[in-house]
Amino acid sequence: MSEIKCCERKKLRTDEEKRALISRLKRVAGQIGGIERMIENDAYCPDVLIQVSAVTNALKSFNKELLACHIKSCVSDDIRAGDEAAIDEFVKVLQRLMR
DSSP, rough: OOOSSOOOOOOOOOOHHHHHHHHHHHHHHHHHHHHHHHHHTOOHHHHHHHHHHHHHHHHHHHHHHHHHHHHIIHHHHHHHHHHHHHHHHHHHHHHHHOO
């Protein structure tokens, strides 16, 4: 099976950045597991919807943290190095996130 890659670029993160991001993702995964159990246990629809909303908000918070890291490191480093294409790439990312 071939591996799917979104791009060839990589971002080296500090251990602290990795811990914070992975911690958020594990919380989201736990929330998803809770929703799955709610469905298995025939939970009332509005209760499930509220939990789904909580997961959505948790993922939005994850995106905000990752976006801040991206701006502070990748984008600013590229601009300092004279890579003006970084701005265009960043604008495209924002446009996709704001859909």
